[in-house]
Amino acid sequence: MSILCLKSVVKEYPGVQALAGVSFELEAGEVHAIMGENGAGKSTLIKTVTGAIKPTRGYVVYQGQTLPSGDPRAIIDLGISAIYQELSLFPELTVAENIFYGNETYKGLFLDKAKMNENALSLLKSLGTDIKPEVQVKTLSIGFQQLVELAKAVSKQCKLLIMDEPTAPLTNQEVKYMYEAVRRLQKQGVTIIYVSHRLNEVFDLCDRVTILRDGHYIETLDIDKVTEDELIRLMVGRTITNEYPKRTHELGDDYLSVRSLNSGLVKDVSFSLKKGEILGLAGLVGAGRTEIARLIFGADPLKSGEITIDGVTKLINSPHDAIAAGIGLLPEDRKTQGALLTMSISDNVSYSSLDRFSSKGILQPKLERASTQEFVSKLNVKTPSIDQLVGNLSGGNQQKVVLAKWLLNDCSVLIFDEPTRGIDVGAKSEIYELMRQITQRGVSVIMISSEMPELLGMSDRVLVVHDGSIVKELHPEEYSQETVLKYASGF
Amino acid sequence: MDTTQKSLRVEQPFGKVSLQFLSRYWIFIALVVLIVAFSLLSDSFLSKINLLNILRQVSIIGICAVGMTMVILTGGIDLSVGSMIGVSGMACALMLQAGIPPVLAVFLTLVMGLGFGGITGLLINKIHIPPLIATLGLMTALRGVAYILNGGLPIYGIPESVKFLGQGWVFGIPFPVILMIAVFVLGYVLLNKTAFGRHLYGTGGNEEASRLSGVNVEKLKTKVYLLAFFLSTFAGIVLMARVNSGQPRGGTGYEMDIITAVVLGGVSIMGGSGRLMGVIAGVMIMGVLSNGMILLNIDEYVQWVVKGLVLLVAVGLDQLSNHKSEQ
Ligand SMILES: Nc1ncnc2c1ncn2[C@@H]1O[C@H](COP(=O)(O)OP(=O)(O)OP(=O)(O)O)[C@@H](O)[C@H]1O
């Protein structure tokens, strides 16, 4: 029995056709994956179903009735909930307050906090987690916050749950919680739409998969009748080797050294990075990898420690100082730390390198645009022009723009914190290729990634971080997910 | 790559284009409508002398609007602009009265303005007082200073050479107007052609992302207040020269006109977006509105009501269009 049915849904934006007449059906009780490249139209499709946007043409039928388009409130009441690509929780409020936001329980005139905490607790338990309803959301890791999002969606008695890249920011361990929660919901009879760029998740969790390309519907397939390679070919329109590009150059001498870095969470971290090397930082969420990166970049204050580049001690008190010393950081959260959503693609890409494009203090647009266009093409950012606002790009394309900003900058040390978060398979392999290219030119890279295959595939050396300290150094011959996990968990 | 870019382009339905056009240029259209309306209602409105008069009247708020635009772009606000105009007029007049050579008096006044700008920058960026509160405090304090400087009395006796700043004519155009145009040109170049301007937009849009891109955000915002205070001080001197005296009440209420002009011009009160071109139109609208209402003998209190409503409409439209574009 079909529960949801899209009828020739079209969504046009100035200069872009995000959806070009998409029709397909969803069976009640299934977990249905939607896959496609960055900018294929997945998020747009989801937003038309939830009423966040109005389709230009076409409509959606839910349980035999046409959905009121562009009316999110009414659609929630019909039993459709969504978790969007970007978290939308209030960090200062408690877990329970977030779950029942806009949906509060009252006792007379006043909020019934006890009741809400109680309901939240049983809800969280039913999802298989032991998060406490009374704690502030900001104290939770991103993974647990995502579970709170899930609980919030489920609290609205939903029959159809839509998840847009729910696992993009999660580590392996946290993904397992998410899996568990999704399976429980399916058992309770909830139908689920699942958007993800991670093939293994789609194979593990989903019953069927629908593929979109450039806003067009391509095909819907049973998951057990399709192989990974086929799926990739359908999404990208060509075949992609699943291999990581090998290093072909010799590593240089030690270039960046950090000695005894200390701050709140980071304890006595020392290591060095060779010229042309890719050094991986592995660890669980909260282990302190991001904190180490931010210390080196001057984004957080350093309590003690020393940073030297090419043997020269550098005083780094701010990102400004770090960039002057040749260190760049691609931050982990693109929405709040990376992208300038209200500015154009070109302005974003050149933002950290404006000196290079100025002559006597005046910007030279020709020079600037030629360079930014080059990187936008290299990374295959999907857009009608480099004047498009970054806020209008799809999530993955925004990430590419932030990446381009750092590739354009002349830094000699680049720290990439989750560089491929939300990026499709095709673009991923291009990014790996680019990382090798820049290291060949002598740039040194520190890479943080929660995707273990990528981390092990790209790194010349891996440091395992646990509880703010480096507990183990691994070399390629010792690489295995088990070894990394063992040290990352503190054994 | 080329093919995907082409396939992304779709034909623009006419209705959408004209809507976009409207939302971008409505301020210019509103200006034209206002001018047409007043010239129909009043015979003297469209005379050359009246138009030049309007330009001369708006030159003070025009000069300040450039600084205010930059402040608002970073997500800040400057409520003290009117008081700064008053203080600088008084301070400069006091020095002139004391016989300090005009060039030196003007220079010292400008230095004083920079000093207050620096203090504001410090309060906002180092002590982290929100701009609204920091400049609200200064607004009251500086107005107090303006009165204290000469026991609440105006100061007369401005030398001829200084009067030229406010009353002179060059090539048939009032000198303050030329000053305003120069400030606009300078502001335009700063905002659109320099790294400073680009970083202003970026910082207003997302301060943390801007900081992590290597912008020294605190320094940038301090510079913005220095600039804004420099301009309001300068405007204060021009006003003093125009009215031939330092007036302790000088500039009272100007913050309202200036902020309205900037927001009318399409600068988002949340920071991060807006163009100086629009602000020019915003300034002109404020000038035409005051002048037209005076010509039509509209009661001063009614004028206040109108100006207040204009501010609310401008901000309302800005918010609505932000909200709409998300759909
Ligand atoms: N508000 C908007 N204005 C203009 N174009 C938009 C807007 N929102 C989306 N688009 C465009 O619509 C297309 C589809 O975007 P969508 O976000 O649906 O992609 P996606 O499949 O979710 O990609 P990703 O995997 O990167 O999240 C993209 O080309 C995007 O640039």
Ligand SMILES: [Mg+2]
């Ligand atoms: Mg998306």
